[in-house]
Amino acid sequence: MAEILRHPGAAEAPESPTLPQNIEAEAALLGALMLDNRLVEDVQLKLRSDHFFEPLHGRIYDAILRMTDRNMVANPVTLRPLFDADEAMKEVGGPSYLAQLTGSGAAIIGARDFAQQIYDLALLRSLVSVGREMVESALDTSEDVLPLEQIERAETELYKVAEQGGGEGKVKAFAEATRLALETAEKALNSGGHLSGITTGLDSVNAKIGGMHKSDLMILAGRPGMGKTSLATNIAFSAAQRYLRDIEDGIEPAKSAGAATAFFSLEMSADQLATRVLAEQSGISSENLRMGKISQQEFRNLARAAAELQALPLYIDDTPGLTIAGLRARARRLKRQKGIGFIVIDYLQLLQGSGKGSNDNRVQEISEISRGLKQLAKELDCPVLALSQLSRAVEQREDKRPQLSDLRESGSIEQDADMVWFVFREDYYVMAKEPKRPVEGDDTKVWEAHEMWQRDVERVYGLAELIVAKQRHGATGKVRLKFDARVTKFSDLADENYLPEMHG
The missing domain is CATH 1.10.860.10 (DNAb Helicase; Chain A)
Known part of the structure; x- marks a missing residue:
């Protein structure tokens, strides 16, 4: 026995x-x-x-x-x-x-x-x-x-x-946490102030948010036509370019103000995104690029820009219909293989949940996705920028500037995000309100209405606003930017109050 x-x-x-x-x-x-x-x-x-x-x-x-x-x-x-x-x-x-x-x-x-x-x-x-x-x-x-x-x-x-080194989570002593905080402050100091995280490529935005910080989930939202994807592409390109430049200058990857970047494009194909980046860098309109309406000189500029972008650490994944779990698995792989330090997702509503009851409750599914993206940012210790749609409520208001309540389908997006940005272009709405074009014989009112509209167009043309509606690390507010619709590029707006004095 x-x-x-x-x-x-x-x-x-x-x-x-x-x-x-x-x-x-x-x-x-x-x-x-x-x-x-x-x-x-x-x-x-x-x-x-x-x-x-x-x-x-x-x-x-x-x-x-x-x-x-x-x-x-x-x-x-x-x-x-x-x-x-x-x-x-x-x-x-x-x-x-x-x-x-x-x-x-x-x-x-x-x-x-x-x-x-x-x-x-x-x-x-x-x-x-x-x-x-x-x-x-x-x-x-x-x-x-x-x-x-x-x-x-x-x-x-x-x-x-x-x-x-195992399935257990890491616990940071407060001493280690303070060391990391000091390193972040040192990085901001060495960059000449303002920038303690990864650069957005826009000095005015960096000054407002201090750069994009590790483990942060940032939501970039806007109505269709506002330029969400353009801004995200600009930021992704700038982060990758800065990383490449810093490495060439002998700066350690950990101290770089840039990052190898993964761009998950669920809406546009990789070649469409590449065309946008080429348009931005060569100064040739993306429409002309697609239709082949370019001169020999422009083609040479294009070839030069393409050659410069060959080594860019920007990785595009255009797999459609990704689940949040699938996206996280791919991001982990890219972190392991390519050392990515920044992730962009275009856009959040095209991701799918785990599939369990997601058809019954879209709000619950979006909550699962936003929570999953925040977990990804913490797990990979890198900033995640996710684009999001806004509800049509914006269109019903006189002032078309978005608000946090406009975030579509779920309050959890606002809750999970460390920062929420809205991109707003007034010229888009002003252009759409063009009154009847006056012709010979029309009365004075028709002519005056059109002239007023033209003045409005001139006032707002090429201007954009990045509204920082939520920020855990600092103040909210807005940053005025310049937008070149021809090459879909956002840039810093020269403030007229600070223009250098002209001397005769």
Whole structure:
């Protein structure tokens, strides 16, 4: 009977040794740490107690960390009282086991190597665990089989292993958080003020928001025809260009005011977006580009602009009908393979939710998408700029400037976003209100009405506003910009009050 009782354990026994482990390295490292407490500083940044295969070793490591953290000596004598009642310690001979661990003084020399190996083996075990779960869920057909969802879940878990050394979340001590805050402030100082995040390419916008910050979700919204995609393309191009220039100037990637950029275009194809960027950079209208109405000189300008853009770290994904989970999986892959540091999505309402009941409740689906985008920004530690539609309520008002209540289909977009921007061009509405064109013989009122309209057009033509309606980091307000509709390019507006004085 005893043999039968022991049998299940015997069946499980071979499983543990098959997992990647090195108990001797763990014992040697603990011995080295107790012999020389200064080594703790070298290993504690990377190694956690759950990286140890043997749970007892993990507890001893935690105890050493706690003692040294309180500026107390951690050795077999001072640690002994903490393990008098430890059952696992009793099984290996009691607290005298601590003294055994310090038996080999030679371990001090290889302490860092032991720590690295323990960490690497913990990573491999996490990988085994993810693989086992993948196999089990793939073999389980008792519930609805959703292979793509399983793939996306597996990709999430693998990303966690790659980024964090296991599936556990990272906890930042306040000391580390303040260090990061200081680095951000230093970056703003070195950039000449204003810019602590990634550049938008527009000085006036950078001055207002301080650049685009890591883990921020920014929503750029506007009615059709306002130039949302144009502005997003301008910003994506500027961030990628600045990154390239900074790297060429020998600036470390972490200190660059630019970023390798991923542009998820759910509305336009990659070649349409590329045409826009080429139009902006070569100064040739995108319409003329598409129709081939360009001169030889313009074509040479185009070829030069195209050559300059070859090395640009701007990656376009034009897969239609992406789910939020699919987008996050692709973004993770781009982060891993291309080191992207900025993501643009055009546009939010074209993304799909997980599919569970999404047809019944569109508001719920949009909530899931906006929450997923905020999680993506935090997970990849980079800014995410998502474009969004606005409801038609704008059109019913006399003042067509958008408000937060106009965000379409869900209040959660406003709630999840760190910043909400609206792009507004008054000239778009003024141009649409053209009165009857006067012809010879028309009365004075017709002529006057048209003249007034022309004056209005002149007043607002080529002007745009970026309205910062929400900003967690600072004040709201608006930034006036110039918009060149011919090449769909936004640029800083020269303020007439600050024009240089003209001397005769």
